[in-house]
Amino acid sequence: MKTEDLVAMLATNVDAVPRKAASRQIGLALAVGLPLSMLLMATEYGVRRDLLTAFGWPMFWVKLLVPLCIAVFGFVAVQRLARPGVSPRRAWIGIVAPVLFIWLLGALVLMSAPADVRATLVLGQTWRSCVFNIAAISAPIFVASLWALKHLAPTRPAAAGAAAGAMSAGAGAAVYALHCPELAAPFLAIWYVIGMALPVLAGAAIGPRALRW
Amino acid sequence: MGMSDAEQLLRDLLLQGLDGNAQAYHAFLIKLGTHLRAFLGRRLFGWPDEVEDLVQECLLAVHNQRHTYEPQQPLTAWVHAIARYKMIDFLRGKAGREALHDPLDDELEVFADSATEASDARRDLDGLLDTLPDRQRLPIVHVKLEGLSVVETAQRTGMSESAIKVGIHRGLKALALKIRRRE
Numbered sequence: 077m078k079t080e081d082l083v084a085m086l087a088t089n090v091d092a093v094p095r096k097a098a099s100r101q102i103g104l105a106l107a108v109g110l111p112l113s114m115l116l117m118a119t120e121y122g123v124r125r126d127l128l129t130a131f132g133w134p135m136f137w138v139k140l141l142v143p144l145c146i147a148v149f150g151f152v153a154v155q156r157l158a159r160p161g162v163s164p165r166r167a168w169i170g171i172v173a174p175v176l177f178i179w180l181l182g183a184l185v186l187m188s189a190p191a192d193v194r195a196t197l198v199l200g201q202t203w204r205s206c207v208f209n210i211a212a213i214s215a216p217i218f219v220a221s222l223w224a225l226k227h228l229a230p231t232r233p234a235a236a237g238a239a240a241g242a243m244s245a246g247a248g249a250a251v252y253a254l255h256c257p258e259l260a261a262p263f264l265a266i267w268y269v270i271g272m273a274l275p276v277l278a279g280a281a282i283g284p285r286a287l288r289w
Numbered sequence: 290m291g292m293s294d295a296e297q298l299l300r301d302l303l304l305q306g307l308d309g310n311a312q313a314y315h316a317f318l319i320k321l322g323t324h325l326r327a328f329l330g331r332r333l334f335g336w337p338d339e340v341e342d343l344v345q346e347c348l349l350a351v352h353n354q355r356h357t358y359e360p361q362q363p364l365t366a367w368v369h370a371i372a373r374y375k376m377i378d379f380l381r382g383k384a385g386r387e388a389l390h391d392p393l394d395d396e397l398e399v400f401a402d403s404a405t406e407a408s409d410a411r412r413d414l415d416g417l418l419d420t421l422p423d424r425q426r427l428p429i430v431h432v433k434l435e436g437l438s439v440v441e442t443a444q445r446t447g448m449s450e451s452a453i454k455v456g457i458h459r460g461l462k463a464l465a466l467k468i469r470r471r472e
Contacts, residue, residue, distance in 0.1 A: 077410065077414035078409070079345055079410060080319070080407070085429075086348065087306075089311065090306065092307065092308050092309030093356045095359065097357055159358070159359065159367070160371045161369060161371075162362060229354035229371070231371070
């Protein structure tokens with residue numbers, strides 16, 4: 077086929093294209109994945125019984141807002157990386173800053189605590205399951221966002237996969253926070269961060285293979 | 290014509306094309322093809338016979354991914370990223386990573402030159418089209434090659450109108466993947 081014939085073919089009967097496809101597709105993935113994550117949390121783990129009381133505790137909000145911030149900037153980064161020639165620019169800062177914040181807070185709490193309670197602050201009661209639970213609750217959003225990326229055009233597939241992972245990890249951890257009984261900053265700084273890192277790493281690993289176009 | 294003139298003109302044509310203006314879209318693809326030919330020809334001097342194949346591959350990619358262009362973005366950057374992505378892919382297939390050093394680093398010159406003289410593409414696109422399943426091939430043949438309307442094609446094939454639109458969309462994407470695998 078000659079190039080002029082290809083061009084003629086592509087242009088014949090061409091349809092109007094809806095705008096803002098990247099934000100829309102990834103927004104759709106969130107709209108599908110987030111309710112599934114909520115459902116998973118509510119049925120498999122259960123919302124914490126004292127949720128209304130917990131609304132009054134500052135550390136509960138830290139636990140909720142740190143991952144939410146990661147989710148929001150993960151969304152910004154992934155919808156940019158889904159479009160050729162658009163760099164995520166400062167969105168990475170919004171993903172990394174909440175992690176640095178909780179690390180700093182965790183270190184301060186740990187340093188000011190008496191030596192005999194430090195182990196409890198780090199391990200809490202649920203350190204064995206926290207990492208896995210966060211990764212599991214993120215999974216529906218992770219799968220949906222990779223599916224959305226397949227309909228878009230990431231030219232840096234590892235970065236796009238990692239950003240999709242960050243968005244799902246943040247959203248998943250925020251959902252898990254509605255169940256999780258832990259409140260200590262050192263606990264969050266370690267186990268929440270590891271739990272959220274898993275989808276990011278998975279996205280970076282899967283992206284180059286799954287997101288070709 | 291300076292680079293920013295080309296950017297302006299191509300962008301106007303593309304935006305009209307994205308609104309469904311087939312004539313403007315056709316003009317956009319023709320002009321874009323000349324720029325891509327010059328851009329890729331300069332970088333793939335080792336493989337002059339394959340420049341036209343890659344031009345076609347890029348044009349198909351531009352078409353398939355046109356929904357990812359947003360008006361506030363410079364068109365040059367968008368086209369450059371697509372051409373670069375397809376070129377890296379081509380070079381990986383050809384010569385491994387060593388070939389990547391030189392030709393790719395210069396930024397955003399996609400519209401600097403144009404070349405209207407197309408050599409023959411070596412790849413058999415028609416042949417690849419024939420390998421698509423009927424639900425994708427027939428809509429492409431009737432609507433995109435013969436120029437029938439979606440309604441006429443629906444009557445002729447017994448497919449629903451939405452199935453025809455989906456078939457065209459998926460078929461052109463499948464075509465791009467078949468090209469990638471260099472079947």
